[in-house]
Amino acid sequence: MTADRAPDLECRALTKRFDTMTAVRSVDFSVPAGSFFSILGPSGCGKTTIMRMIAGFLEPTSGDILIKGRSMLGVPPNRRPVNMVFQHLALFPMMNVAENIGYGLRRQGVAKAEITRRTGEVLERIQLPDIGTRKVSELSGGQRQRVAIARCMVLEPDVLLLDEPLGALDLKLREKMKIELKALQAEFDTTFVYITHDQGEALVMSDSVAVMNAGAFEQVGAARDLYYNPATAFVAGFVGEANRWTGRVTAARGSEAEVRTDAGLTLHARGTGLSQGDKVEIFVRPEAITLAHSVHAVEGDANQIAVQVTALLFNGANSRVLVRDPVSGAEIDVALPQSAAFADLDKGAQVHVGWGRDQSLCFAGTRA
Amino acid sequence: MTPKSYLTCTVALLVLAAPAHADTLRLLTWGGYAPDAVIEKFEEATGHTVEVTLSNNEEMVAKLRATGGGGFDLAQPSQDRIAGPQAEFGIYKPIDMSKIDTAQITPSMLEATKANTTVDGDVYGVPHVWGTSGLIVNAAEAGSVADYTDLCNEDLMGKVTYRLKRPTLIGFAFAMGLDPFAAYGDTAAYQDILDQVEAKLVECKPVVKAYWSGGDELINLMRSGETVAAMAWDTGGWKLNTDNPDINFVAPASGALGWVDTFVLPAQGRADDAAYDWINFVMQPEIAAMITEEAGNFTASQGADEFVNDALKAQYQTSFPPEAVDNIRWYPPVPAEIERIEGETLDRVQAAS
Amino acid sequence: MTRRLGFFLLLAPLVLWLGLLIIIPHIDMALVSLRARTGPGEYAPSLQNYGDFFTQPLYLMTFARTAIMSVLATLITLIIGFPISYYIAKIARGRSQASLFLLCLIPFWVSELVRTFGWIILLRETGVISNMLQWAGLADQPVEMLYNDAAMMLGLVYTSMLFMVVPLTTTLESLDDAVIEAGYDLGGNGFSVLREIVIPHAMPGIVSGCIVVFMLSLGNYLTPTMLGGKDSLWFTQLIYSQFIVRFNWELGAAFGFCLLGASSLIVWGMLRLSGQTLERTMGEGA
Structure with a gap:
């Protein structure tokens, strides 16, 4: 198998045990390049643990994580070709929008002029071209959402992780952002891995959804499959x-x-x-x-x-x-x-x- | 209610709230000068109550100055700290000698104190406790120390301690063959003496381990053996001698410096009768002996020595053979200007390196 | 009318506090500092005391030494206090967090005098550390660690630590863990996350901690007196000796105002340098 044809993200028998409990037990899945993959499950099911293992904040107890065919075991978060949009976005309040977006590029040692160019470009792509000098606290909820995504996308990661980023928004905006997120994913043509407890978000946006319960995947499939042909009683009860x-x-x-x-x-x-x-x-x-x-x-x-x-x-x-x-x-x-x-x-x-x-x-x- | 009347009311309340019992004696004194046993007897005998505040010379004067001579009914500064501050700040009131039982007081000491504490014809002080400052020497390790200037001996490098206060300046001046007391009236001559002493003390500095600032600190330094020679009070030496026979107070060859702590009436004292009662009470020989045992120093009470225990008498006699007693140099009253230039000298010594 | 009366009654304690305890004594001190003794009990208005301060090298030198040492003590306290605060705010959890905080607080249950004596017992030539070194064979004779600037610095840092840790911990706790993680996730390493994210966020706490520690060190009297060596002169000692030993209130008061002025100037400089305002640092820090 060559790296080109390998899925963007693959987890093999991924397991994480904390002191007394197993948060994730032997989870296998792979996400093809350019797709929108969601992990849907109730809170405490282990989906955040999987996300943090992919991002590199937690080491798996056993199993492997591969990105574009390369094992990520032992690679620190700042060296992984994945970026994460946090639940509360975690924009840097001490920096303005352009500095937020340029942060990752500065870390890579990109030249100043290049940083300015690429920051401007990504702001264009999220259709907020003139907010570079604004403070984070001056942005609306939807704008912050887009800036948080832009801050990751400017680094051109192989996989973008999203940890319930719509949770903090009000209902109307959440509905709007669902559509917008899907559009952004198409625009950037990057693999999105999205975790949520909200079936509406998962079903609407995803190419493929994994339903997770008690540390294991119950079923992985397209939204329609999950709804009409649930494989387990949990999926039947949880979805729809x-x-x-x-x-x-x-x-x-x-x-x-x-x-x-x-x-x-x-x-x-x-x-x-x-x-x-x-x-x-x-x-x-x-x-x-x-x-x-x-x-x-x-x-x-x-x-x-x-x-x-x-x-x-x-x-x-x-x-x-x-x-x-x-x-x-x-x-x-x-x-x-x-x-x-x-x-x-x-x-x-x-x-x-x-x-x-x-x-x-x-x-x-x-x-x- | 206007803010002004509000303020007036508050002040009035504060004044009213202050205790106004005339039979409470507020005594500003040194540690050991008013033992609990003596206070008990006094309160029993007279019905007065006694409140004691412990202090030292400088703080006594500073406190009385801050209140214009209020807050206390009886204070006990040294006799050299009476005339100067009285002339400058007017913080004391004259003593009515007719109310003092002068027969109880050693006449020579009474007369000397009266002479030193007279301002504009009024007497302001009555003698109480006297003592000396000189050297405390650990004979086993620093037997050669016989005078203040021996504290600069390089054999004692890092083993010497003294205070950075005026007795040190005066002691060193005498040991260097100068007579600072004679120059008290002549500021220029006194400055000249101070300059010589300053040079000596700066030269001496490497030998010094630390300048002590409290009696406990000094006792600890000597007792632990971290220092072997010091300039200090006689009682400190006797206290150490009780624990370690090698250490004792030594009257310096150039003469120990003698001080007398007195009784004075603060200008705004409110219980003068109780104050006179206290003076006459503690000057009784038996009571004075109790104070001597507590403080370690002898008093101006005539005949009190008989009641003092033998150990203290023996220590005293070792430190003061008869010729050393004659050699004691009593502090004359300090003019304010002299203290100011002394202060500058002391600052420069501390800062020198 | 009654509303205004209520307002005045509520305000009264503050006005009394400020007026009686701070403003009136300061006005009195200012007046005292602006006169000079012309004879026994006689005074005339004069700037001589301030003149003395600026012309006597001893006073200026002592002041400079006090200020520099205080800045140094503040920096050392910050360098030691920052990791402690970071640990308490971000790494320790639950009970260990509370008990660590308590550990910082415990020294303040005893008086400053006792704390300083504790250091004397440890550091003196016949003290605990010296004896332990000899017992362990690391020294063949008693070691004197007291009476020098290092001992004094130790005492100053120890005394001030809590006042650095509290505002730092408070500001660091308000930093979302996810923001730190985002810093790593976007390619930052420990150093750059600290420099670009943690420190800028903690800046109000750092500045307010530094101001408090600097003021405490500058105004400390006991620690320099007891732990400092025979050469150590602290500006507060000068003020004390002018007031208490020399009876020279005029010069002492002038020194007091010079200290007040200079410390205000240094604090203002710190605020300017760090781009903070007093409202922000004091508001967030405490």
Whole structure:
């Protein structure tokens, strides 16, 4: 394998143990050149530890990190071809914008005129050409974000690490910056590795997302894969919204299973390798459920339930209906179709819900 | 309320709050001059209470000057520090000799002190404790030291200590065959003496380990053996002699310098009666002996020597054979101008290297 | 009206404090310094005292020596105090951080006199260190470490350390760890991160610590007197001896004002040199 064709970043059996706990256990992944890779997981799952190992602030207990095919073990942070955008950006408050951006170049011993030229260039690319002499404290949140990225990108790193940089921004700006970050990545054509606990950020921007839980990767794939074909119960629960039930298999035939939930609801699901009596978890996405006034509309579905509306949660296009199965008492979260038929739906109304066998994602239960 | 009246009220309150008991005696004195046992007896006998503040000559005068002679009812500066400051700052008030039981006081000492502390016909001081300064010598290591100038002997390199104060200037002057006391009235002549002493002290400096500034420091230096010869008070030498028989006070060949600590009444003292009571009380021979045992020095109380223990008497007699007593040079009152030029000399010695 | 009264009542302690304890004595001192003795108990207005200060080489030399030694003591305190503060602020965590801070504070629970005596016991010829050196065979005779400028410097630095460590630790704690990491991440090494990031950030703390330590050293009386050698003359000793020993309040007061003026000048110079303002350093430092 030549260096050119090697992935920009590759981790092999990467493991980090602190005194008593294992923060990262044997993680393998590789990030192809020029792609946007995210690590998504709840706080404390070990994603920051991976990031800090790549940046060089932590040494792995075992395993290897390769950048463009070269092992980074024992290379100090200031010698690695990776740069990092910190959670709170960590711009240098004692320097102005141009000095911030020029800092890394000065460290490399680049000539003064060259520093000025390249700083100006990168400011053009982030579309803030005239802020070089401004103080950091005078910038808006979005401007700081771009300056922090520019400060790294001016060094032309092989990999740019981003540690939840949008966390501190307000909602509107965060939405805007998601799009902007993606555009900047395309503009610089550099590999981005992005860690976040916010699935929205990961799903929107990434070419590929790794879902991480308790120190290990659960699944790596494109956003769409994670959403529609989650490999584990954790991914199904963590990525996107879902109704979740636990129960036992009452009958299993091939890839089809009949499950009775703990609440007493009987569901039909698809799942391989299940046998009668197994504990399982079932996930059903709200938008996969059909809502109907008459039972005929859901006739074809494997799961059909007559329910009563208990609450309407209006949120524009993301509005929801909470319905209750009168037999088991189970509550089901259903997406509200944006059609005139349900415009006058009220609390207490009798409706029917239904969904296909394939929409019931069934996983052998470990946590039931 | 205007700020001005506010201030007036505050000041008035502060004045009212100050204690106004006439029978509290505020005594400004030296360590050892007012032992607790004596205070107890005094309070029992007279009903007065005594508050003691410890100090030294310079601080006594400075404190009284700062308050214009207030804050204390009785003070005990040395007799040479009375006439000068009184003429300059007016910080004392005359003593009413009729209230003093003069029969208790050694007549020669009383007369000498009266003569030295008279300003414009009024007497300001009554003698109390007297002593000398001279040499403390560790005979085993520096037996050759017999006079102040021997402290410059190069054999004693780094083993000598003395104070950088006026007794040192005067002691060295006498040891060099000069008579500073005679030149007190003639500033130019005195300056000439000081210049010679300054040259000697600067020449001496390499031999000195440190200039001591407190009695404890001196005792530590001599006791530890870090220094073997010093210029200091007689009591320090006797104290050291008790621990190490090699060390004792030696009256210098050119004469020990004699001082007398007195009683004076600060100009704004508020308990004169209690002050006179104290003077008459502590001059009783038994009480004076108690003070001698505590302070180490003898008093002007007539007949008190009988009550002093034998060890102290023996140390005294070793240090002062009869001819040495005759040889003691008593400090005359210091004119203010003399002290000023002495100060400049001392600064120059300290700064020289 | 009542609001104004309340305002005055609140302000009263400060005004009394400043007025009674600082301004009035200083005015009195200024007046004393501007007169000269013409005879027993007689004084006339004069600039003679200030003239003495500037014409007597001894006084100027002592002053220069005091100022230079104080600057030196300040620099040494900074050089020793900076790594200590950095360790406390950035490396130590939790309990060890608190106990380290306490360790810096403990010497101040005893009086300055006792602390200085402690150094005398350690450093004197028959002292602890000298005996240990002889016992270990490193010296064949008693070693005198007291009564010289080095001992005095040691005492000054020791006395001042806390006043350097506190403002430094406070400013260093306010430096985000990520900023230091970013410094390394973008190619900096230990030295350049220190020079370009840590020190510029800590500058207000450094300056306020230096001002306090310099003032403390300049105004120290006990340490130079007790630990300094027979040649050591400290300006405060001159002032003390003018007031207490010589009864020459006029010259002492003039010395006091010269010290005040010169120290203000040096502090102003320090602020100018470091590009800081008094508001910033004192605001952030304390």
